[in-house]
Amino acid sequence: MKKTFASLLIASLAFGLAACGGSKTAESPDASSAAPSSSASSSASASPDQEKVKIIITNGKGEIASQWTQAAKDFMAANPNIEVVAQSQAVGDTLSILDKLTASGEVVTVAMLEPSAVLNKYKDFGIDLSGEKWNEETKDGFKNEQGQVVGFPFAIEGFGLVYNKKVVEKAVGGTFDPFSINTRDKLKELLDKIKASGVKYPVAYQTEAWSVSNHYSTQFLNQVADGSTIVSQLKEGKFDLAGNAAWNGYYDTMDLLASKDYNKYGERPLGQYYDDAHLSVGKGESAMLFNGNWAFDSLKAVAGDSFGFIPVPNDNNPDNPLNNKIVAGPTQILAINKNATPAQQEAGKKFLNWLVYDKAGQDFLVNKSQIISAFKNNPNKVTNPLGAAIADAIAQGKTMPFSTNYVVADDWFKIIGPDVQKYIVKKESRADLAKAIQTYCTSKK
Incomplete structure:
Protein backbone atom coordinates (compact mmCIF):
# COMPACT_ATOMS: atom_id res chain seq x y z
CA MET A 1 0.00 0.00 0.00
CA LYS A 2 1.91 2.91 -1.18
CA LYS A 3 0.75 5.90 0.86
CA THR A 4 1.54 9.48 1.70
CA PHE A 5 0.99 10.96 5.15
CA ALA A 6 -1.90 13.09 3.88
CA SER A 7 -3.78 10.17 2.39
CA LEU A 8 -3.19 8.12 5.53
CA LEU A 9 -4.71 10.79 7.73
CA ILE A 10 -7.64 11.40 5.39
CA ALA A 11 -8.34 7.76 4.83
CA SER A 12 -7.30 6.74 8.35
CA LEU A 13 -7.01 3.19 7.32
CA ALA A 14 -10.49 2.48 6.22
CA PHE A 15 -8.26 -0.38 5.68
CA GLY A 16 -5.83 -1.13 5.77
CA LEU A 17 -2.69 -0.85 4.57
CA ALA A 18 -2.22 0.64 4.42
CA ALA A 19 -3.14 -0.44 4.58
CA CYS A 20 -2.52 0.12 5.84
CA GLY A 21 -5.33 1.53 5.12
CA GLY A 22 -6.23 4.12 2.76
CA SER A 23 -9.65 5.19 1.68
CA LYS A 24 -11.24 4.02 -1.45
CA THR A 25 -12.84 5.79 -4.25
CA ALA A 26 -13.48 8.56 -6.72
CA GLU A 27 -13.03 8.16 -10.40
CA SER A 28 -9.80 9.08 -12.04
CA PRO A 29 -10.17 11.91 -14.60
CA ASP A 30 -9.18 9.47 -17.32
CA ALA A 31 -11.32 6.63 -15.97
CA SER A 32 -13.02 6.11 -19.30
CA SER A 33 -13.03 3.07 -21.49
CA ALA A 34 -9.43 2.36 -22.33
CA ALA A 35 -8.84 1.55 -25.97
CA PRO A 36 -5.78 -0.16 -27.44
CA SER A 37 -3.52 1.90 -29.63
CA SER A 38 -3.73 1.37 -33.37
CA SER A 39 -0.32 -0.28 -33.43
CA ALA A 40 -1.26 -2.63 -30.61
CA SER A 41 -4.66 -3.38 -32.15
CA SER A 42 -3.08 -4.45 -35.39
CA SER A 43 -1.08 -7.13 -33.59
CA ALA A 44 -4.14 -9.10 -32.58
CA SER A 45 -7.43 -9.78 -34.27
CA ALA A 46 -10.68 -11.25 -33.03
CA SER A 47 -12.20 -14.34 -34.52
CA PRO A 48 -15.48 -13.39 -36.20
CA ASP A 49 -17.37 -16.04 -34.23
CA GLN A 50 -16.19 -14.65 -30.87
CA GLU A 51 -18.71 -12.42 -29.15
CA LYS A 52 -17.32 -9.17 -27.79
CA VAL A 53 -17.72 -8.62 -24.04
CA LYS A 54 -17.39 -5.41 -22.03
CA ILE A 55 -16.16 -5.35 -18.44
CA ILE A 56 -15.52 -2.66 -15.84
CA ILE A 57 -12.45 -3.01 -13.63
CA THR A 58 -11.94 -0.75 -10.60
CA ASN A 59 -8.67 0.28 -9.01
CA GLY A 60 -8.55 1.26 -5.33
CA LYS A 61 -4.97 2.58 -5.47
CA GLY A 62 -5.29 6.08 -6.88
CA GLU A 63 -1.53 6.54 -7.12
CA ILE A 64 -1.37 3.99 -9.97
CA ALA A 65 -4.35 5.35 -11.94
CA SER A 66 -2.36 6.00 -15.12
CA GLN A 67 -0.69 2.59 -14.95
CA TRP A 68 -4.09 0.95 -14.43
CA THR A 69 -5.47 2.62 -17.55
CA GLN A 70 -2.45 1.59 -19.59
CA ALA A 71 -2.73 -1.98 -18.31
CA ALA A 72 -6.29 -2.09 -19.60
CA LYS A 73 -5.08 -0.95 -23.03
CA ASP A 74 -2.33 -3.54 -23.09
CA PHE A 75 -4.72 -6.28 -22.01
CA MET A 76 -7.18 -5.35 -24.76
CA ALA A 77 -4.41 -5.43 -27.32
CA ALA A 78 -3.89 -9.08 -26.40
CA ASN A 79 -7.63 -9.77 -26.06
CA PRO A 80 -9.42 -7.79 -28.77
CA ASN A 81 -12.78 -9.39 -28.01
CA ILE A 82 -12.78 -7.85 -24.54
CA GLU A 83 -13.52 -4.15 -24.02
CA VAL A 84 -12.27 -2.86 -20.69
CA VAL A 85 -13.53 0.23 -18.88
CA ALA A 86 -10.78 1.09 -16.40
CA GLN A 87 -11.90 3.11 -13.38
CA SER A 88 -9.67 4.46 -10.60
CA GLN A 89 -10.31 6.22 -7.34
CA ALA A 90 -8.73 9.54 -6.50
CA VAL A 91 -6.30 9.40 -3.59
CA GLY A 92 -8.03 10.57 -0.42
CA ASP A 93 -11.62 10.29 -1.68
CA THR A 94 -13.84 8.66 0.91
CA LEU A 95 -16.62 7.42 -1.37
CA SER A 96 -16.00 3.96 -2.81
CA ILE A 97 -15.78 3.87 -6.60
CA LEU A 98 -17.39 0.43 -6.48
CA ASP A 99 -20.31 1.79 -4.46
CA LYS A 100 -20.59 4.82 -6.74
CA LEU A 101 -20.76 2.74 -9.91
CA THR A 102 -23.09 0.16 -8.40
CA ALA A 103 -25.45 2.90 -7.23
CA SER A 104 -25.57 4.26 -10.78
CA GLY A 105 -26.66 0.88 -12.10
CA GLU A 106 -23.29 -0.30 -13.44
CA VAL A 107 -22.04 -3.83 -12.89
CA VAL A 108 -18.35 -3.88 -11.99
CA THR A 109 -16.78 -7.15 -13.09
CA VAL A 110 -13.40 -6.91 -11.34
CA ALA A 111 -13.14 -4.82 -8.16
CA MET A 112 -10.09 -3.98 -6.08
CA LEU A 113 -10.97 -4.31 -2.40
CA GLU A 114 -9.26 -4.39 0.95
CA PRO A 115 -9.23 -7.84 2.60
CA SER A 116 -11.27 -6.77 5.61
CA ALA A 117 -13.96 -5.45 3.27
CA VAL A 118 -14.15 -8.82 1.54
CA LEU A 119 -14.78 -10.51 4.88
CA ASN A 120 -17.35 -7.94 5.96
CA LYS A 121 -19.05 -5.34 3.76
CA TYR A 122 -18.52 -7.22 0.49
CA LYS A 123 -18.60 -10.77 1.80
CA ASP A 124 -21.29 -11.71 -0.76
CA PHE A 125 -19.61 -9.96 -3.69
CA GLY A 126 -17.12 -12.40 -5.18
CA ILE A 127 -17.12 -15.75 -6.91
CA ASP A 128 -15.04 -18.76 -5.90
CA LEU A 129 -11.61 -18.58 -7.54
CA SER A 130 -10.17 -21.66 -5.83
CA GLY A 131 -9.88 -23.55 -9.12
CA GLU A 132 -7.89 -20.89 -10.94
CA LYS A 133 -4.44 -21.93 -12.14
CA TRP A 134 -2.70 -18.87 -10.67
CA ASN A 135 -3.22 -20.33 -7.18
CA GLU A 136 -0.28 -22.61 -8.02
CA GLU A 137 1.99 -19.54 -8.12
CA THR A 138 1.02 -17.97 -4.78
CA LYS A 139 0.18 -18.82 -1.18
CA ASP A 140 -1.72 -15.56 -0.74
CA GLY A 141 -5.03 -16.24 -2.47
CA PHE A 142 -7.49 -14.55 -0.11
CA LYS A 143 -10.04 -16.90 1.47
CA ASN A 144 -13.47 -16.26 2.90
CA GLU A 145 -14.79 -17.82 6.10
CA GLN A 146 -15.78 -20.93 4.13
CA GLY A 147 -12.20 -21.44 2.97
CA GLN A 148 -12.87 -20.49 -0.64
CA VAL A 149 -10.34 -18.33 -2.47
CA VAL A 150 -12.39 -15.27 -3.39
CA GLY A 151 -9.58 -12.74 -3.76
CA PHE A 152 -6.66 -12.40 -6.16
CA PRO A 153 -3.68 -10.98 -4.20
CA PHE A 154 -2.93 -7.79 -6.16
CA ALA A 155 -0.64 -5.90 -3.78
CA ILE A 156 1.66 -7.34 -1.13
CA GLU A 157 2.85 -5.02 1.64
CA ALA A 328 3.67 -9.20 5.03
CA GLY A 329 0.63 -10.09 2.98
CA PRO A 330 -2.01 -8.88 0.53
CA THR A 331 -3.46 -5.48 1.32
CA GLN A 332 -5.40 -5.06 -1.91
CA ILE A 333 -7.14 -7.93 -3.67
CA LEU A 334 -9.15 -8.30 -6.87
CA ALA A 335 -12.53 -9.98 -6.70
CA ILE A 336 -14.87 -10.98 -9.54
CA ASN A 337 -18.50 -9.98 -9.16
CA LYS A 338 -20.95 -12.85 -8.87
CA ASN A 339 -23.59 -10.56 -10.45
CA ALA A 340 -21.56 -10.15 -13.64
CA THR A 341 -22.62 -12.30 -16.58
CA PRO A 342 -20.81 -15.60 -17.15
CA ALA A 343 -19.07 -14.05 -20.17
CA GLN A 344 -17.96 -11.07 -18.10
CA GLN A 345 -16.71 -13.35 -15.33
CA GLU A 346 -14.65 -15.32 -17.83
CA ALA A 347 -13.23 -12.08 -19.21
CA GLY A 348 -12.38 -11.03 -15.66
CA LYS A 349 -10.58 -14.32 -15.09
CA LYS A 350 -8.56 -13.71 -18.27
CA PHE A 351 -7.50 -10.34 -16.88
CA LEU A 352 -6.27 -11.96 -13.66
CA ASN A 353 -4.36 -14.59 -15.64
CA TRP A 354 -2.85 -11.82 -17.77
CA LEU A 355 -1.46 -10.18 -14.63
CA VAL A 356 0.20 -13.45 -13.62
CA TYR A 357 1.36 -15.05 -16.86
CA ASP A 358 1.74 -12.32 -19.50
CA LYS A 359 5.04 -10.42 -19.59
CA ALA A 360 3.17 -7.14 -20.04
CA GLY A 361 0.98 -7.93 -17.02
CA GLN A 362 4.00 -8.86 -14.92
CA ASP A 363 5.76 -5.67 -16.01
CA PHE A 364 2.72 -3.51 -15.16
CA LEU A 365 2.47 -4.96 -11.68
CA VAL A 366 6.10 -4.74 -10.55
CA ASN A 367 8.09 -2.43 -12.81
CA LYS A 368 5.42 0.10 -13.71
CA SER A 369 3.49 0.14 -10.42
CA GLN A 370 6.28 -0.84 -7.99
CA ILE A 371 4.01 -3.42 -6.38
CA ILE A 372 5.44 -6.50 -4.71
CA SER A 373 4.13 -9.49 -6.62
CA ALA A 374 2.49 -12.32 -4.72
CA PHE A 375 3.36 -14.69 -7.56
CA LYS A 376 6.59 -16.64 -7.58
CA ASN A 377 6.70 -16.86 -11.39
CA ASN A 378 7.02 -13.08 -11.77
CA PRO A 379 10.73 -12.47 -12.51
CA ASN A 380 10.64 -8.73 -11.83
CA LYS A 381 11.83 -7.03 -8.64
CA VAL A 382 10.67 -3.74 -7.16
CA THR A 383 13.40 -1.11 -6.87
CA ASN A 384 11.90 0.44 -3.72
CA PRO A 385 14.36 -0.86 -1.07
CA LEU A 386 11.64 -1.49 1.52
CA GLY A 387 9.59 -3.36 -1.04
CA ALA A 388 12.69 -5.29 -2.05
CA ALA A 389 13.33 -6.17 1.61
CA ILE A 390 9.82 -7.59 1.89
CA ALA A 391 10.18 -9.51 -1.36
CA ASP A 392 13.46 -11.01 -0.10
CA ALA A 393 11.87 -11.95 3.23
CA ILE A 394 9.02 -13.65 1.39
CA ALA A 395 11.51 -15.59 -0.73
CA GLN A 396 13.34 -16.69 2.44
CA GLY A 397 10.14 -17.73 4.23
CA LYS A 398 10.66 -15.03 6.86
CA THR A 399 7.20 -13.47 6.82
CA MET A 400 3.96 -13.97 8.72
CA PRO A 401 0.45 -12.84 7.68
CA PHE A 402 -0.58 -9.20 7.43
CA SER A 403 -2.33 -9.16 10.78
CA THR A 404 -4.46 -6.09 10.07
CA ASN A 405 -6.40 -8.20 7.57
CA TYR A 406 -7.91 -10.23 10.41
CA VAL A 407 -9.73 -7.24 11.91
CA VAL A 408 -12.00 -4.38 10.85
CA ALA A 409 -9.14 -1.93 10.50
CA ASP A 410 -11.31 1.19 10.63
CA ASP A 411 -12.71 0.10 13.99
CA TRP A 412 -9.27 -0.62 15.39
CA PHE A 413 -8.16 2.81 14.24
CA LYS A 414 -11.13 4.77 15.57
CA ILE A 415 -12.30 2.72 18.55
CA ILE A 416 -9.26 0.91 19.90
CA GLY A 417 -6.56 3.32 18.74
CA PRO A 418 -7.31 5.99 21.39
CA ASP A 419 -7.02 3.37 24.15
CA VAL A 420 -3.61 2.28 22.88
CA GLN A 421 -2.52 5.91 22.84
CA LYS A 422 -3.72 6.33 26.44
CA TYR A 423 -1.68 3.28 27.36
CA ILE A 424 1.43 4.79 25.76
CA VAL A 425 1.14 7.96 27.87
CA LYS A 426 0.31 5.91 30.98
CA LYS A 427 -3.21 7.23 31.33
CA GLU A 428 -4.55 3.70 30.96
CA SER A 429 -3.17 0.47 32.39
CA ARG A 430 -2.48 -2.59 30.29
CA ALA A 431 -5.36 -4.32 32.06
CA ASP A 432 -7.62 -1.42 31.05
CA LEU A 433 -6.42 -1.73 27.46
CA ALA A 434 -7.15 -5.46 27.43
CA LYS A 435 -10.63 -4.75 28.77
CA ALA A 436 -11.26 -2.09 26.11
CA ILE A 437 -10.26 -4.45 23.29
CA GLN A 438 -12.32 -7.29 24.75
CA THR A 439 -15.37 -5.04 25.16
CA TYR A 440 -15.14 -3.94 21.54
CA CYS A 441 -14.71 -7.49 20.24
CA THR A 442 -17.63 -8.81 22.28
CA SER A 443 -19.84 -6.05 20.89
CA LYS A 444 -19.18 -7.42 17.38
CA LYS A 445 -20.40 -10.91 18.18
Missing part, protein backbone atom coordinates in the same frame (compact mmCIF):
# COMPACT_ATOMS: atom_id res chain seq x y z
CA GLY A 158 4.50 -5.41 4.99
CA PHE A 159 5.58 -3.65 8.15
CA GLY A 160 8.09 -3.85 10.96
CA LEU A 161 10.92 -1.72 12.31
CA VAL A 162 12.14 0.33 9.35
CA TYR A 163 15.84 1.09 9.83
CA ASN A 164 18.48 3.25 8.18
CA LYS A 165 21.20 0.82 7.14
CA LYS A 166 24.02 3.39 7.21
CA VAL A 167 23.27 4.40 10.80
CA VAL A 168 22.92 0.84 12.07
CA GLU A 169 25.99 -0.48 10.25
CA LYS A 170 28.07 2.34 11.72
CA ALA A 171 26.83 1.44 15.19
CA VAL A 172 27.58 -2.29 14.88
CA GLY A 173 30.83 -1.75 13.00
CA GLY A 174 30.03 -3.56 9.79
CA THR A 175 27.46 -5.65 7.97
CA PHE A 176 24.16 -6.02 9.78
CA ASP A 177 21.64 -8.85 9.52
CA PRO A 178 18.22 -7.49 10.57
CA PHE A 179 17.01 -10.99 11.41
CA SER A 180 19.77 -11.31 14.00
CA ILE A 181 17.59 -9.12 16.24
CA ASN A 182 15.38 -11.99 17.36
CA THR A 183 14.87 -11.12 21.04
CA ARG A 184 13.86 -7.99 22.92
CA ASP A 185 17.18 -7.94 24.74
CA LYS A 186 19.04 -7.96 21.41
CA LEU A 187 16.94 -5.01 20.26
CA LYS A 188 17.83 -3.11 23.44
CA GLU A 189 21.48 -3.97 22.95
CA LEU A 190 21.29 -2.62 19.39
CA LEU A 191 19.62 0.59 20.58
CA ASP A 192 22.38 1.05 23.14
CA LYS A 193 25.04 0.58 20.45
CA ILE A 194 23.32 3.17 18.28
CA LYS A 195 23.29 5.63 21.18
CA ALA A 196 26.96 4.94 21.82
CA SER A 197 27.71 5.76 18.18
CA GLY A 198 26.44 9.29 18.70
CA VAL A 199 22.72 9.03 17.93
CA LYS A 200 20.94 10.50 20.94
CA TYR A 201 17.54 9.00 20.14
CA PRO A 202 17.75 5.78 18.09
CA VAL A 203 13.96 5.56 17.66
CA ALA A 204 11.54 8.05 16.11
CA TYR A 205 8.35 6.43 17.36
CA GLN A 206 5.28 8.00 15.77
CA THR A 207 2.08 7.18 17.64
CA GLU A 208 -0.79 7.85 15.22
CA ALA A 209 -3.75 5.64 16.13
CA TRP A 210 -3.62 3.63 12.88
CA SER A 211 0.03 2.80 13.47
CA VAL A 212 -0.10 1.80 17.14
CA SER A 213 -3.43 -0.01 16.83
CA ASN A 214 -4.34 -1.35 13.36
CA HIS A 215 -0.81 -2.37 12.66
CA TYR A 216 1.25 -2.77 15.81
CA SER A 217 -1.49 -4.02 18.13
CA THR A 218 -2.75 -6.75 15.80
CA GLN A 219 0.58 -8.59 15.54
CA PHE A 220 -0.25 -10.89 18.45
CA LEU A 221 -2.87 -12.57 16.23
CA ASN A 222 -0.02 -14.28 14.38
CA GLN A 223 0.79 -16.48 17.37
CA VAL A 224 -1.49 -19.05 15.66
CA ALA A 225 -1.60 -20.13 12.03
CA ASP A 226 -4.92 -18.38 11.38
CA GLY A 227 -5.37 -15.20 13.39
CA SER A 228 -9.09 -15.11 12.63
CA THR A 229 -9.54 -17.93 15.17
CA ILE A 230 -8.36 -15.60 17.94
CA VAL A 231 -10.69 -12.87 16.67
CA SER A 232 -13.57 -15.35 16.88
CA GLN A 233 -12.56 -16.33 20.42
CA LEU A 234 -12.42 -12.67 21.41
CA LYS A 235 -15.93 -12.14 20.09
CA GLU A 236 -17.10 -15.10 22.16
CA GLY A 237 -15.29 -13.81 25.25
CA LYS A 238 -13.12 -16.95 25.30
CA PHE A 239 -9.64 -15.44 24.85
CA ASP A 240 -7.73 -14.09 27.83
CA LEU A 241 -5.90 -11.06 26.46
CA ALA A 242 -4.50 -9.85 29.76
CA GLY A 243 -3.03 -13.28 30.47
CA ASN A 244 -1.74 -13.95 26.96
CA ALA A 245 2.07 -13.96 26.70
CA ALA A 246 2.26 -12.87 23.07
CA TRP A 247 -0.18 -9.99 23.57
CA ASN A 248 1.79 -8.76 26.57
CA GLY A 249 5.08 -9.30 24.78
CA TYR A 250 4.33 -6.83 22.03
CA TYR A 251 3.42 -4.16 24.59
CA ASP A 252 6.62 -4.86 26.50
CA THR A 253 8.45 -4.09 23.26
CA MET A 254 6.29 -1.02 22.66
CA ASP A 255 7.28 0.24 26.11
CA LEU A 256 10.92 -0.03 25.03
CA LEU A 257 10.41 1.71 21.68
CA ALA A 258 8.37 4.57 23.16
CA SER A 259 10.57 5.09 26.23
CA LYS A 260 12.29 8.36 27.09
CA ASP A 261 15.65 6.58 26.88
CA TYR A 262 15.37 5.77 23.18
CA ASN A 263 12.42 7.62 21.60
CA LYS A 264 12.89 11.09 20.14
CA TYR A 265 9.36 11.92 21.28
CA GLY A 266 9.58 10.10 24.60
CA GLU A 267 8.92 13.20 26.70
CA ARG A 268 5.71 13.82 24.79
CA PRO A 269 4.83 10.61 22.89
CA LEU A 270 1.52 11.71 21.36
CA GLY A 271 1.65 14.18 18.49
CA GLN A 272 1.70 14.60 14.73
CA TYR A 273 5.14 13.11 14.26
CA TYR A 274 4.80 11.19 10.99
CA ASP A 275 6.70 13.64 8.79
CA ASP A 276 9.32 14.47 11.40
CA ALA A 277 9.91 10.79 12.18
CA HIS A 278 10.62 10.03 8.54
CA LEU A 279 12.86 13.06 8.18
CA SER A 280 14.78 11.97 11.25
CA VAL A 281 15.35 8.42 10.03
CA GLY A 282 15.89 9.52 6.43
CA LYS A 283 18.59 11.97 7.48
CA GLY A 284 20.16 9.50 9.90
CA GLU A 285 19.36 11.58 12.99
CA SER A 286 17.48 8.54 14.30
CA ALA A 287 17.94 4.93 13.27
CA MET A 288 14.49 3.37 13.11
CA LEU A 289 10.73 3.76 13.23
CA PHE A 290 7.75 1.43 13.09
CA ASN A 291 6.05 1.50 9.69
CA GLY A 292 5.55 -0.29 6.38
CA ASN A 293 7.03 -0.33 2.90
CA TRP A 294 4.86 2.67 1.97
CA ALA A 295 7.11 4.74 4.26
CA PHE A 296 9.73 4.88 1.50
CA ASP A 297 7.76 7.65 -0.18
CA SER A 298 8.66 9.86 2.78
CA LEU A 299 12.16 8.49 3.37
CA LYS A 300 13.35 8.83 -0.22
CA ALA A 301 12.61 12.56 -0.21
CA VAL A 302 15.44 13.24 2.21
CA ALA A 303 18.19 10.71 1.55
CA GLY A 304 19.60 8.21 -0.84
CA ASP A 305 20.39 5.89 2.02
CA SER A 306 19.29 2.27 2.03
CA PHE A 307 16.57 1.06 4.35
CA GLY A 308 15.37 -2.31 5.55
CA PHE A 309 13.16 -4.08 8.09
CA ILE A 310 13.94 -5.51 11.51
CA PRO A 311 11.31 -7.89 12.97
CA VAL A 312 9.46 -6.58 16.02
CA PRO A 313 10.65 -8.91 18.82
CA ASN A 314 7.93 -10.35 21.03
CA ASP A 315 10.01 -11.87 23.84
CA ASN A 316 13.50 -13.20 24.64
CA ASN A 317 13.13 -16.62 23.04
CA PRO A 318 15.20 -16.62 19.83
CA ASP A 319 13.24 -19.64 18.59
CA ASN A 320 9.88 -17.87 18.80
CA PRO A 321 8.65 -17.56 15.18
CA LEU A 322 7.18 -14.14 16.01
CA ASN A 323 10.72 -12.89 16.63
CA ASN A 324 12.12 -14.09 13.34
CA LYS A 325 9.64 -12.79 10.78
CA ILE A 326 8.22 -9.54 9.50
CA VAL A 327 4.56 -9.02 8.73
